[in-house]
Amino acid sequence: xxxxxxxxxxxxxxxxxxxxxxxxxxxxxxxxxxxxxxxxxxxxxxxxxxxxxxxxxxxxxxxxxxxxxxxxxxxxxxxxxxxxxxxxxxxxxxxxxxxxxxxxxxxxxxxxxxxxxxxxxxxxxxxxxxxxxxxxxxxxxxxxxxxxxxxxxxxxxxxxxxxxxxxxxx
Amino acid sequence: xxxxxxxxxxxxxxxxxxxxxxxxxxxxxxxxxxxxxxxxxxxxxxxxxxxxxxxxxxxxxxxxxxxxxxxxxxxxxxxxxxxxxxxxxxxxxxxxxxxxxxxxxxxxxxxxxxxxxxxxxxxxxxxxxxxxxxxxxxxxxxxxxxxxxxxxxxxxxxxxxxxxxxxx
Numbered sequence: 001x002x003x004x005x006x007x008x009x010x011x012x013x014x015x016x017x018x019x020x021x022x023x024x025x026x027x028x029x030x031x032x033x034x035x036x037x038x039x040x041x042x043x044x045x046x047x048x049x050x051x052x053x054x055x056x057x058x059x060x061x062x063x064x065x066x067x068x069x070x071x072x073x074x075x076x077x078x079x080x081x082x083x084x085x086x087x088x089x090x091x092x093x094x095x096x097x098x099x100x101x102x103x104x105x106x107x108x109x110x111x112x113x114x115x116x117x118x119x120x121x122x123x124x125x126x127x128x129x130x131x132x133x134x135x136x137x138x139x140x141x142x143x144x145x146x147x148x149x150x151x152x153x154x155x156x157x158x159x160x161x162x163x164x165x166x167x168x169x170x
Numbered sequence: 171x172x173x174x175x176x177x178x179x180x181x182x183x184x185x186x187x188x189x190x191x192x193x194x195x196x197x198x199x200x201x202x203x204x205x206x207x208x209x210x211x212x213x214x215x216x217x218x219x220x221x222x223x224x225x226x227x228x229x230x231x232x233x234x235x236x237x238x239x240x241x242x243x244x245x246x247x248x249x250x251x252x253x254x255x256x257x258x259x260x261x262x263x264x265x266x267x268x269x270x271x272x273x274x275x276x277x278x279x280x281x282x283x284x285x286x287x288x289x290x291x292x293x294x295x296x297x298x299x300x301x302x303x304x305x306x307x308x309x310x311x312x313x314x315x316x317x318x319x320x321x322x323x324x325x326x327x328x329x330x331x332x333x334x335x336x337x338x
Contacts, residue, residue: 025333026330026333026334030325030326030329030330033209033325033329034322036206036209036210037209037210037213037217037321037322038213041209041210041211041213041214041217042214043214044211045214045217045242048242053238057231057234057238058229058231058302061227061302062227064226064228064229065221065227068221068226148203148207148210149203151206152199152203153199153203155199
């Protein structure tokens, strides 16, 4: 596709992919991992609390962690776009990439719903967690499992991007 | 120690785990995927405890987090120990000579020492009594900041395996 070739040929994309700089592909990939740690890591820890682990912990204060999750999300949105640009002709036609985006989109929608519909209840810690709350936590957990799995398998299944001289199973 | 580890890595190439990894193409991607699950579990729990000790979400008592952290965090750690061992067994000599891999192991060791300091100095026991709204002692904050730095460092060196080192 001409559009994808054009994106991949942009000087920014070429620099990320072939510049050989530690600040290009390697650092962007590292930032994508740290973002995963904050976004999926904290989200999953919150989900298992909602599902009943450590029920001695009040739920309301967990809202304070949302800004760290959103920070992780934006780091990954930006680093993800850069990684996609660098390998547009392969990643953007890989079905596994769209599976990853599907899982991620649902995980993010559930996170927003948790914040707006679940955590907005001031009496949250006075009663048992609702079935809806638990359903959202389970959905969130499953979506992160799906997103991480699909993300990892993008290096193995479908059209796989390749840095020159490597098999690129990053 | 150096020669011992080198011999160990060479010997590993003659063992069952090595052949299991190299003869089944699905093992490496599966291990890498599980390695990222472990990462999210470990870093999520470590992050929760460390951020709370640093003063984020003060409404949470620290005791219950500190009680849940070992089970959940170590589950992630052991998952990564097993999958990491299999990935190492698949290409032991490469990993042995990989600079980024040595840094990663050093950072994991330092994170372990940091955890030992948390336990030995009695900081862990002290923070157990810290209730909602209360501040953690300075030493707990130092250990928390060090822990975040070291685990992010572990991720850094893991990601640098193919770039600074020569994995894959």
